[in-house]
Amino acid sequence: MGSKFHAFMFPWFAFGHITPYLHLANKLAEKGHRVTFLLPKKAQKHLEHLNHFPQNIAFHPLTIPHVNGLPPSAETTSDIPISLDKFLSEAMDLTRGQVEAAVQTLRPNLIFFDFAHWVTELAKDYMIKSVCYIILSATTIAHTLVPGGELGLPPPGYPSTKVMYRDNDAHALATLSIYYKRVYHQITTGLKSCDIISIRTCKEIEGKFCDYIASQYNRKVLLTGPVLPELEKGEPLEEQWIHFLNGFGPGSVVFFALGSQIILEKDQFQELCLGFELLGLPFLVAVKPPKGASTIQEALPEGFEERVKGRGVVWGGWVQQPLVLSHPSVGCFVNHCGFGSMWESLMSDCQIVLIPFLGDQVLNTRLMTEELKVSVEVVREKTGWFSKESLSDAVRSVMDKDSKHGKLVRRNKAKLKDILVSPGLFTSYEDKFVEALQEYLV
Numbered sequence: 277m278g279s280k281f282h283a284f285m286f287p288w289f290a291f292g293h294i295t296p297y298l299h300l301a302n303k304l305a306e307k308g309h310r311v312t313f314l315l316p317k318k319a320q321k322h323l324e325h326l327n328h329f330p331q332n333i334a335f336h337p338l339t340i341p342h343v344n345g346l347p348p349s350a351e352t353t354s355d356i357p358i359s360l361d362k363f364l365s366e367a368m369d370l371t372r373g374q375v376e377a378a379v380q381t382l383r384p385n386l387i388f389f390d391f392a393h394w395v396t397e398l399a400k401d402y403m404i405k406s407v408c409y410i411i412l413s414a415t416t417i418a419h420t421l422v423p424g425g426e427l428g429l430p431p432p433g434y435p436s437t438k439v440m441y442r443d444n445d446a447h448a449l450a451t452l453s454i455y456y457k458r459v460y461h462q463i464t465t466g467l468k469s470c471d472i473i474s475i476r477t478c479k480e481i482e483g484k485f486c487d488y489i490a491s492q493y494n495r496k497v498l499l500t501g502p503v504l505p506e507l508e509k510g511e512p513l514e515e516q517w518i519h520f521l522n523g524f525g526p527g528s529v530v531f532f533a534l535g536s537q538i539i540l541e542k543d544q545f546q547e548l549c550l551g552f553e554l555l556g557l558p559f560l561v562a563v564k565p566p567k568g569a570s571t572i573q574e575a576l577p578e579g580f581e582e583r584v585k586g587r588g589v590v591w592g593g594w595v596q597q598p599l600v601l602s603h604p605s606v607g608c609f610v611n612h613c614g615f616g617s618m619w620e621s622l623m624s625d626c627q628i629v630l631i632p633f634l635g636d637q638v639l640n641t642r643l644m645t646e647e648l649k650v651s652v653e654v655v656r657e658k659t660g661w662f663s664k665e666s667l668s669d670a671v672r673s674v675m676d677k678d679s680k681h682g683k684l685v686r687r688n689k690a691k692l693k694d695i696l697v698s699p700g701l702f703t704s705y706e707d708k709f710v711e712a713l714q715e716y717l718v
């Protein structure tokens with residue numbers, strides 16, 4: 277059994293990081309441990325519905341200090357373009373006093389962090405254990421964030437010849453170069469100096485990358501598994517989507533989403549819409565309005581809505597992605613291969629088409645498409661541009677009943693899913709992880 281502990285959680289101020297931390301917090305709380313969750317004030321109201329154990333998980337809101345260059349109301353990466361992330365990162369560093377005050381008062385046993393590498397010093401001062409909990413893929417860490425790593429190039433001894441950047445990834449590398457140095461420093465410092473390294477993955481998908489990280493940091497690496505939430509514990513799918521999706525046959529709808537960060541240029545957004553028009557299948561596209569537009573409607577190609585009426589919707593807000601994916605009418609998931617979406621796509625019964633934008637998304641895409649062979653990637657030009665034809669061709673290549681390639685990836689994916697859903701696999705990762713933490717605390 278082991279004794280109950282009290283953990284602090286302090287993830288990077290991005291929903292793509294906060295949400296998986298909260299899923300892990302729920303698992304700890306379910307086992308009777310206590311969690312104090314540090315997060316920006318405004319983020320709390322978006323997350324309360326995901327806290328399934330409010331008696332054991334307490335949110336501890338932080339005030340985001342003012343930093344020149346950061347818009348006054350910005351508190352998470354969803355509030356700013358990627359080019360301003362560095363200011364939010366400075367603001368996070370300036371919350372150190374608030375974090376320390378909370379540690380001093382509440383005296384936790386452990387503190388989980390990812391980007392705030394200075395947590396390890398603070399933890400030592402108060403004699404608590406620091407846990408660097410990585411919610412990006414092990415593949416990304418192994419390729420880009422090990423000591424001696426270099427932007428865009430695999431490090432010596434890297435265990436794959438397939439999961440790499442290629443010529444046509446210059447667009448993703450250019451974005452990565454904006455924040456690479458900062459994130460490299462944050463992650464490698466945190467991983468070197470923490471007490472415990474842990475990653476949100478499992479060896480069935482990323483075993484050799486996890487082993488490589490362990491060898492490069494000369495440390496044991498604990499895996500939590502994907503720590504997916506139980507869908508039945510949350511709210512049901514919104515009525516409007518049930519109604520829309522029920523109007524189509526099993527496995528016929530293509531669902532498109534790009535996570536919480538990607539905002540398309542207007543011309544690329546329009547090309548995307550035209551790609552769906554060309555495809556001819558029913559679709560639900562959920563993306564933010566493109567740059568320069570405040571609504572989706574004003575940015576749609578002329579006459580588009582009329583032409584696809586009754587067959588497709590482009591929605592500018594949040595949809596409940598895991599629930600949409602579990603609707604029987606949805607047969608294909610086109611997405612950016614953020615690590616959260618990658619897991620959700622693997623656990624669904626949909627065909628997977630990938631269109632990565634950021635550095636880690638490119639590597640995740642290669643892992644899925646070339647190493648595991650469970651998906652296809654949309655072909656881009658050297659400039660990063662994808663055309664309506666390349667988008668619709670990729671979807672057709674897996675959705676056409678007679679497509680050989682479609683059959684192959686469907687078979688591979690079904691095999692992998694069988695392994696992942698084998699009874700007890702994920703819970704045994706979670707149990708072993710918690711046991712390992714308890715051993716550290718003895």
Ligand SMILES: O=c1ccn([C@@H]2O[C@H](COP(=O)(O)OP(=O)(O)O[C@H]3OC[C@@H](O)[C@H](O)[C@H]3O)[C@@H](O)[C@H]2O)c(=O)[nH]1
Nearest residue numbers: 292535536537562594595596597598614615616617634
């Ligand atoms: O409309 C939406 C969009 C997204 N979501 C949810 O939001 C989460 C998005 O997480 P992802 O990791 O896929 O993508 P994000 O873009 O938010 O992640 C960010 O952090 C993780 C990194 O791998 C990504 O590169 C980075 O962009 C998923 O759990 C998804 O189900 C919705 O529920 N509805």
